[in-house]
Amino acid sequence: MAVARNRGEGIYQLTLITSPPPHIHAAISVDRIVHLTGASLLPGVIWLIYLFGWQALRVMVLSIGGAVLTEMAVMKLRGKEVTVQDGTAVLTGLILAFTLAPTVPSWIVVLGAVIAITIGKQIFGGTGSNPFNPAVVGRVFLGVAFPDQLNNWIPPHSVGTVIQSPLELWAAGEALPGYRELLAGSTGSFMGDFAVVVLLLGGLILVLRGYVDWRVPLGVLGTAVLFMAAVGQDPAWHLLTGGVILGAFYLAGDPVTTPVTPWGRLVFGIGVGLCLGIIRYYGQNPDAIFFAVLFMNGLVPLLNRLLRIRRKGAVACGKR
Amino acid sequence: MQKHLDDVVRGLFRENPTFRMLIGMCPPLAVTTSAESGLIMGLATTAVLICSSTIISLFKKLIPQQVRIPAYIVIIATFVTMIDLVLAALVPAVHKILGIFVPLIVVNCLILGRAEAFASRMPVSRAITDGLGMGLGFTWALTFIGCIRELLGAGTLFGATVFGDGFVAWRIMQLPPGAFLTMGLIVFTLNLVGNLRARQLQKAARNQMKVVGKEA
Amino acid sequence: MREALKLVITLGLVAAISGGMLGLFYNYTMPIVEARQMSEMIEKGFKGVLPDAHSFSPVTGGQGEQPEGVTEIYEGLDERGERIGIAFEAIGQGFEGPITMAIGVRPDTQTVVGVKILSHTETPGMGAKIEEEDFTLQFQEKSLSDPFVVGKDIDGITAATISSKAVAGTVGDKARQVLSYLGYEVAAPISPEPTEEATAGEGTPVEESGEQAGKPVEFNEEVAQELLPGAAEFIETALDGIKCFEAIDEDGQQVGLVLEAGGEGFGGPVTMAVAVDPEAEKILGIKILSHNETPGLGSRIEEEEFLRQFEGKSLSDSFAIGEDVDGITAATISSEAVAKGAAEKARQVIRLYK
Incomplete structure (x- = not known):
């Protein structure tokens, strides 16, 4: 059923589909995935509030609130049962907040959440039907629309002195912060970058519980490491900043927007890692991870088609 | 006369080339960063469309079937080049805004599409009204997209400041993704309204049937 | 056979009529376009970058080949018809495509008088800011012995370094090249010690045509x-x-x-x-x-x-x-x-x- 939907013709035959995606996790309900993913982010939330105080809280509350209210409003308008209690909107809002700096103006945060839910999700049919990760859609929209407002990075416990992010320093060829600064979060970047360790642990838990297929983060991180090493960059440094960990587990790993087959997921992960390397290294773009995930999300239907499971002994119709 | 009027109205709304038929999509996406350039591009296309439709309709009997496409293309290209030259000579400012997109009117499938589907089968007068309707439909669509993108992307409308200094421009609207987003949302809205109206009509018709049935 | 001939004749006729029409239109519009372009170049470009000039006339011929990327060179004349400056059009490679600019220079003081961006295709809101006076005014009265490097003696535009560099580099390089092409001696950029008073008058030939190697420094x-x-x-x-x-x-x-x-x-x-x-x-x-x-x-x-x-x-x-x-x-x-x-x-x- 899942494969049929992705053969292209399915898009016009939505009424025929009985099980809504995510298809492969039939045994695990959406609720479980959302709850555990949310729980794995909680330590990060607390840590960020400790680092940035009400600024971080403001961004998270606005982002989650915007996402939830938009979801409710759009589902009402579409005449559907409002399923906001499944928590997917909360999660989208929270992850979007993790991709933003604590300095982002309130109205931009809310706009990003609205865009994420409408254009990123509901327009394609709501939970489970979105081809792109909603949080990434919102983040890329904001990044392209409001670069001046988005890229005001501040270090923790600061009173608003704007500094350059590690990747901006890197692109400008200036002295770089070391691993310790990156891990301890004394640089300036978007919020997810200050909680790299927590996100990595959370991500590993999700992988162990089988909610995120290990092939995706492995593909992303492995390819990114190989790419950066091949072009003579420090791979470890590049994994620690610019949202790579967040992207590998929480953005690329989102089961809704990854291919359905194991091979497809591995190729998908490798693709994200490769795009990340190319966009970051050659394009010198600090937001590379978001563009990489967005681009590879767009290729998921193609990967599903090319790398679908072929049953042994089955004969294709009309051939032989 | 009624038919002629219908030709014009049809192009404006029911069969609007940009929003309903989705043909000739390059200019609506590429030259609509401002309302002004959308309007000018639309008018230039309208002029080419009317001229080429007229000529093609006039000579439809003389052009053999086998070579009609090359002949149409040459006719269209001639008018496009003429308009390009006239714009460059008379309104250079406008010509500068449109740049490469004026020569590209040649490959706008709206024009060849109307030539093939309409002008080559209809009398001259109707070919002209069809060209006018389609052209103006194209024009208002481009201007509309341009308005939205200019308003959000720069805070201005036809160059005049609309929002004050406090306005933060949505840069994405002036970039290519902005064109796709705007275009998609407009088509979405139109389809939504269309569907709702169709549903209402259906309901009304059903009620009518019931009434008729009871009476019978 | 007859059928084929008919096709050929029809297409030939269509093409011939089309060609004739275009020829007519071209002949009619081209002089207007060219005259307008020339006056526009002077009005909008050269007058802005050489405001003291009373009139402009094209300069033809120089030493060696006309510098690449320089399309038009005019001299600015005062009321008595004496040359007070050079205004030229130059093209630099920006982020999205070529950037055309008018540049005015004074050979006697070896300074840039003004710079004006004539056309470009840079990203709106970012690279497009090169047209703004905030950016172009930096070049006013700038000495040609400056390095013209963004981040050093030129303030670049945030998030548009390539566009800013394209303009700064083109202005510096082409101004020096045009002056040396016209036979003026040009101070080399970033001289370590203050350049001697550039006294080169009109038409003073440079020793090696076009070449302007940096002054040799002794190893001491x-x-x-x-x-x-x-x-x-x-x-x-x-x-x-x-x-x-x-x-x-x-x-x-x-x-x-x-x-x-x-x-x-x-x-x-x-x-x-x-x-x-x-x-x-x-x-x-x-x-x-x-x-x-x-x-x-x-x-x-x-x-x-x-x-x-x-x-x-x-x-x-x-x-x-x-x-x-x-x-x-x-x-x-x-x-x-x-x-x-x-x-x-x-x-x-x-x-x-x-």
């Missing part, structure tokens, strides 16, 4: 001091026939070695002074002494932006352009001459020294 203690400002004294020695200065600080400790090195550039030999730390086997600094490279291209090896990358560079590095050394665009041979020459001599000297 002064140069060594410049590279190692911390040293108190220099002792001249020679190692394997290579002239060296041993740098000694106030306590008599050896702090470095300055040696003369050379390489084969594109236009001839390049000589330079190289400061090294023999203990750490690192390069401390490089200064170009003389060269004969192409102005605006190879001559950029003199620029600090290029030379700075060698500071602190370990001699065990490969010193290969494009690998661990950023070469100057379109001047790989010149860049290589510096990188290879410096590394080779420095290694040789250090080996002997030890």
Whole structure:
């Protein structure tokens, strides 16, 4: 059923589909995935509030609130049962907040959440039907629309002195912060970058519980490491900043927007890692991870088609 | 006369080339960063469309079937080049805004599409009204997209400041993704309204049937 | 057969009529377009960048070939018909495409009078800001001996470094090239000492046509001091026939070695002074002494932006352009001459020294 939907013709035959995606996790309900993913982010939330105080809280509350209210409003308008209690909107809002700096103006945060839910999700049919990760859609929209407002990075416990992010320093060829600064979060970047360790642990838990297929983060991180090493960059440094960990587990790993087959997921992960390397290294773009995930999300239907499971002994119709 | 009027109205709304038929999509996406350039591009296309439709309709009997496409293309290209030259000579400012997109009117499938589907089968007068309707439909669509993108992307409308200094421009609207987003949302809205109206009509018709049935 | 002939004749007729119509239109519109373009260029471009000029007339002929990327050169005349400045149109490569600009220069004071962006296709809101006066006014009354480097003597536009660099580089390079093409002597960019009063009058020919190699500097203690400002004294020695200065600080400790090195550039030999730390086997600094490279291209090896990358560079590095050394665009041979020459001599000297 899942494969049929992705053969292209399915898009016009939505009424025929009985099980809504995510298809492969039939045994695990959406609720479980959302709850555990949310729980794995909680330590990060607390840590960020400790680092940035009400600024971080403001961004998270606005982002989650915007996402939830938009979801409710759009589902009402579409005449559907409002399923906001499944928590997917909360999660989208929270992850979007993790991709933003604590300095982002309130109205931009809310706009990003609205865009994420409408254009990123509901327009394609709501939970489970979105081809792109909603949080990434919102983040890329904001990044392209409001670069001046988005890229005001501040270090923790600061009173608003704007500094350059590690990747901006890197692109400008200036002295770089070391691993310790990156891990301890004394640089300036978007919020997810200050909680790299927590996100990595959370991500590993999700992988162990089988909610995120290990092939995706492995593909992303492995390819990114190989790419950066091949072009003579420090791979470890590049994994620690610019949202790579967040992207590998929480953005690329989102089961809704990854291919359905194991091979497809591995190729998908490798693709994200490769795009990340190319966009970051050659394009010198600090937001590379978001563009990489967005681009590879767009290729998921193609990967599903090319790398679908072929049953042994089955004969294709009309051939032989 | 009624038919002629219908030709014009049809192009404006029911069969609007940009929003309903989705043909000739390059200019609506590429030259609509401002309302002004959308309007000018639309008018230039309208002029080419009317001229080429007229000529093609006039000579439809003389052009053999086998070579009609090359002949149409040459006719269209001639008018496009003429308009390009006239714009460059008379309104250079406008010509500068449109740049490469004026020569590209040649490959706008709206024009060849109307030539093939309409002008080559209809009398001259109707070919002209069809060209006018389609052209103006194209024009208002481009201007509309341009308005939205200019308003959000720069805070201005036809160059005049609309929002004050406090306005933060949505840069994405002036970039290519902005064109796709705007275009998609407009088509979405139109389809939504269309569907709702169709549903209402259906309901009304059903009620009518019931009434008729009871009476019978 | 007849059928085919009919097709051919129809198409031929359509094409002929079309061609005839276009010819008519072209002949009618072209003079208007050209006249307008010329007056527009003067009105909108040249008057803005050379406001004192009373009238403009085209300049034809100069020494050598007209500099690449320069399309129109006009002279600005005062009321008595004397030349007070040069205004020209130049094209630079921006981020999205070519940037056309009008540039006004005064040969007598060797300054840029003004710059105006005529056309561009840069990203709206970012690169497009090059048209704004905030950016272009920086070039007003700017001396041609300045380096014209964004981040140094030119403030770039945030998030549009490539566009800003394109304008700054084009203005500096083309202004120098146009003046030397017209036969003026031009001060080389970033001269270490203040340039002598540029007294070059009208029509003073340059010794080597078009060429404007940097003034050769002698390899002496002064140069060594410049590279190692911390040293108190220099002792001249020679190692394997290579002239060296041993740098000694106030306590008599050896702090470095300055040696003369050379390489084969594109236009001839390049000589330079190289400061090294023999203990750490690192390069401390490089200064170009003389060269004969192409102005605006190879001559950029003199620029600090290029030379700075060698500071602190370990001699065990490969010193290969494009690998661990950023070469100057379109001047790989010149860049290589510096990188290879410096590394080779420095290694040789250090080996002997030890």
